[in-house]
Amino acid sequence: MGKMILDGEIVDNGWQRFEPGQLEEDGQSLPENQPVIVPLAYWQAHRDTLLEREAPVGVCLEPGEEPADLAADLPHLPLVAIHFPAFKDGRGYSYARELRSRYRFTGEVRAVGDVLQDQLFYMHRVGFNAFEVRADRDIHEALENGLRPFSVTYQGDVHDPRPIYRRRQELEQA
């Protein structure tokens, strides 16, 4: 079982994630008692069956698949993963932000794929709380140095939507 970062701690990754097309191609069925993360298309095709499962189901969005495609289902989902095929593809940042700010999604938002130390801070600010750091990298160093390189942020974010001047102003007035 791989390790991952969840809410600022290193934990075992108990979820099994399936790539788009993987379940269909392998003719595989989902492991019954394990939490799984399925592709959006699979979720859409098997929604009713999946909702009846006892073990939790999460959905993974690929770039180009927006939270809007999943909006109605969000109340049923404990987890939404966002896949970064390459860390340079920044669409997932807007998706995470939308999940949190627009759809008020309170479950786990997990970054999967090309997830590296130097992007964790931004990812955390836009709403990710779980990170499957790429397996060939030191997850301890990523946690230690990647999540909080800055104590100062100008803009608001999903944790505190106020820009710095509002935060300071309210601090002074308090």
Place this chain on the structure above:
Amino acid sequence: MYVYQDYDQRLLEERVAQYRDQTRRYLAGQLSEDEFLVLRLQNGLYIQRYAPMLRISVPYGLLSSEQVRTLAKVVREYDKGFCHVSTRQNIQLNWPEVQDVPDILAELASVQMHAIQTSGNCIRNITTDEYAGVNPKEIEDPRPWCEIIRQWATFNPEFAYLPRKFKIAVNAVPDADPALIGVHDIGVKVIHNDAGETGFQVWAGGGLGRTPMTGQVIGEFVPWQHLLAYLEAILRVYNKYGNRDNKFKARIKILVKALGAEKYRELTEAEFAELKDGPMTLTEEEVARIQGCFTEPAYRDDVDSGVLDKALQENRAFNRWYHTNTRAHKRDGYRSVTLTLKKTGRIPGDVSDEQLEAIADLADRYSFGELRNTHQQNMVLSDVATDDLFELWEKLDALGMATPNLGLLTDIVACPGGDLCALANAKSVPVAEGIQRRFDDMDYVHDLGPLDINISGCMNACGHHHIGHIGILGVDKKGKEFYQITLGGRGDKLSRIGEKMGPSFESYEVTDVIEKIINVYVDKRLENEPFIDTYERIGMEPFKEHVYG
């Protein structure tokens, strides 16, 4: 200028530490080339033809004399004694070592400078009119808005991995485009409504590069409180839908064109509706705080106009420089002075450590300790009393920075080109020099009047060739350097993309071609008619006939 608070300074220091660690991990083999590439680019570091290039951010072109002295020190210690003013009002070092960059950044951070987001697919340096704050034609000072945008853009977590680079410019001058907002990813025009309230006309989808085009109005009047929410809405649409498969189709201009301005506006408005009136809404208090950083300096009331009048009558060279290189000022008795970095034989925009130190001293002595970089690769002392002008001119002349050619043919804008840049298809500096040498008669250059020549060594268009009245673009044809000429571009009253004249030329032909173009102009011009007006009146054909005929 903007006064750093404790937290602004802390941010820079944390950035230095972060980048130092990234460099360490790269040199230790813990970061791949490709991973470090993206990180170093977001810090302005390119690996160039012979050495790395570090682009230092100069927000909206504004510098203090203290910053300029530190730049001089950095240039001397870490480079070869020269730096380069870029067309984004930034400063470039051409010979730093990768392992020295963290130390350079630490040095820069001590005077509130950095290289944050000067490259990479993120929001770049915000630019504006180099005469901002002193331009008598502006409706208000655009710099506070630039600073507000800068802070929002700095380490914005959502927009660090955009499809492509993203440039924003702000203009507050009606009926002119000194900041080139028409050719920016986003152009922000400061306007006032009938009630006298400040708002912004927001353009999107302009750009130079491979597919040049002017932007379209997306927001007709965005009230000032909502500036950042509106920009964020435009950016989110771009981040989600911009092309990521082909870097040549990845700029926002391609998306705006593909969707149409109407659809882009609709998507933006939908995002904006959610953000509007939220915590991003600017407060009067915060805007006032930022505006308070850009107050008028202590102008003198006793400027003696007789001193200037006398010097203008007595010294012809000074007179010419005054009429060419100084500009009207909001305040009576003051002028803005442009130091042209375009002396023949020097790389356009290059300035040495010694010159930087001298300029810093002149800024302290004559212009309240501030300087600006211009997108035409010159520097400006913005607040000089007219009774100081003659004395200043003498000192500038001794430094080789009083060439009276601002806005004239020899004030050529050129990227570093193939001599230094790894992206370039062709050299640009020798082409500029060839033209400057051919037109070495300053009387003739003055007789020709306003004329922008812009040279880029490749279609990335760092030399802004599309908006030159005469544009020169270096292209590669089977390993040989060729140059394509465009005419009719503008970056003055408005931004307009020039038209290609015809087949390209070999490097030895370029100067002759420029001369032929000029000859057509001289032959056809009406009295006092500048080149660009003649071109717009008579069109491309006469030029084409004479050049190719």
